[in-house]
Amino acid sequence: MSGNINPYKNSDQSKRVQVEKMFDTISNEYDGLNRVISFGIDIKWRKKVVAMIAATNPQNVLDVATGTGDLAINLAETGANKIIGLDISAGMLSVGKKKIKEKNLDQTIEMVQADSENLPFEDNHFDAITVAFGIRNFETLEKGLAEILRVLKPGGLFVILETSVPTKTPFKQGYTFYSNQILPLIGRLFSKDKDAYAYLSESASVFPYGEKLNNILRKIGFTTVEDHPQTFGVATIYTASK
Secondary structure (H helix, E strand, O other): OOOOOOOOOOOOOOHHHHHHHHHHHHHHHHHHHHHHHHOOHHHHHHHHHHHHHHOOOOOEEEEEOOOOOHHHHHHHHHOOOEEEEEEOOHHHHHHHHHHHHHOOOOOOEEEEEOOOOOOOOOOOOEEEEEEEOOHHHOOOHHHHHHHHHHHEEEEEEEEEEEEOOOOOOOHHHHHHHHHHHHHHHHHHHHOOOOOHHHHHHHHHHHOOOOHHHHHHHHHHOOEEEEEEEEHHHOEEEEEEEO
16 A cells, blocks of 8 residues: 555564554654644644534544544534544553543543554444544555444545645645655654654655545545545545445
8 A cells, every 4th residue: 555654664563563652652742743743723624624523413423543632522512422532552542531531521532542443343333433644544544444434324424634745836845845854853853752753744745645545435435535625735634425
């Protein structure tokens, strides 16, 4: 699968294990650095995802690769009775649980440690499923997407928020400079894991986006697939149904 690169190039561990280790290491600094790296624009993107999900009036929602739970917390605004935030990293989930408790959302949001490519849920279980900035970390993209399709109810909505590469000048050149030079530098200066932000930058640049990802979603079996570029194309929101 194109775009499947590993955080630690000299490691013989699987990508899944490497990703888990990386996010455990950077979990405590992740939220702060995220706001700096994205200039806070990611908050606006998440609000758009929440609005799309809210329009379907879901009763239960799954947020895959939830990390520290930013999107899961935002999804409480949809009025869903139950939201599950799932992630492979215990470190990221620990940070998320603290945030959820502080916001008194313990009764609505449950954090679950599990592999996104082996979801511990029954078929046709969720009204809506989201993934924000996590799909490129799947070890096998098609397997993860097939699992999401399996646990999504017929007629349910699947929304992806993921980085993409602008195609128009000068945004393309500016993005390339920022992601190749500035983002890894910020990581080296402020992160305990010097490889993590280089990986996040590199994985974003080679991951399939736009019509390429649309076609993968269709191939897996999703219908009504659309992509909605955000902020000159530096991120894209994808919607699909079952």
